[in-house]
Every structure is written in structure tokens, then in C-alpha cells.
Amino acid sequence: MGFALAGSILGLSVLHAHLSPAATSVATSLVVTAAFVHGAILQTVIGTSLAAASKHTVGNAREALFTVYQHGMVWLIGSVAAAATAAFFFKTPPPEKPGAPA
Numbered sequence: 001m002g003f004a005l006a007g008s009i010l011g012l013s014v015l016h017a018h019l020s021p022a023a024t025s026v027a028t029s030l031v032v033t034a035a036f037v038h039g040a041i042l043q044t045v046i047g048t049s050l051a052a053a054s055k056h057t058v059g060n061a062r063e064a065l066f067t068v069y070q071h072g073m074v075w076l077i078g079s080v081a082a083a084a085t086a087a088f089f090f091k092t093p094p095p096e097k098p099g100a101p102a
Contacts, residue, residue: 007083008035014090042079046072 011031015024050072 046075
């Protein structure tokens with residue numbers, strides 16, 4: 001949840017810079033809802049992944065637990081990497097020229 005909500009701050013700042021005030025309120029609720037839904041789905045996927053991996057571990061218990069942990073972290077790291085990659089696509093609006101109509 002923390003990564004999803006932290007990422008929504010970046011999305012909210014872009015919304016306020018590019019949308020009208022009337023559209024910003026609707027877009028804000030969509031971004032925050034998407035953050036909560038993403039967090040819930042990510043937690044479920046990681047939990048399911050850890051449960052499935054723990055059923056198939058054999059051998060040394062300590063190594064098996066670390067392998068299960070690594071298996072679950074792949075989903076989290078992938079989600080963070082996707083968000084970091086998406087951040088590179090945000091562009092700042094060009095500066096307004098003096099005397100240009102508003």
C-alpha cells in the first residue's frame with residue numbers, strides 16, 4: 001500500500017498541473033482509488049505467490065524460507081520498477097510566453 005500511495009502523489013501533482021479544476025476532483029478520486037486497488041491486488045498476488053512457493057520447498061529450512069521470500073519480492077520489485085519507469089514519461093509543461101493569451 002505504501003508504494004502505491006507514494007506513487008499516487010506523483011500522479012496527483014501531474015493532474016493538478018495539466019487539468020482544469022473541475023476535472024481535477026474526478027481525476028484525483030480515480031488516482032487514489034487506483035492506488036488502493038493496486039495495493040490490494042499486489043498484496044493478494046504476493047500472498048498467493050508466497051503460499052504456492054512455500055508448498056514446493058524442500059531441503060534446508062533456512063534456505064527454503066529465503067527462497068520463498070525472494071519469490072514474493074519479485075512482484076513487489078516489478079511493481080516498483082514499473083512505477084519508476086512510468087515516472088520518466090511525465091513531462092513538464094512548456095513555460096508560457098509573456099504576452100500569450102491565457
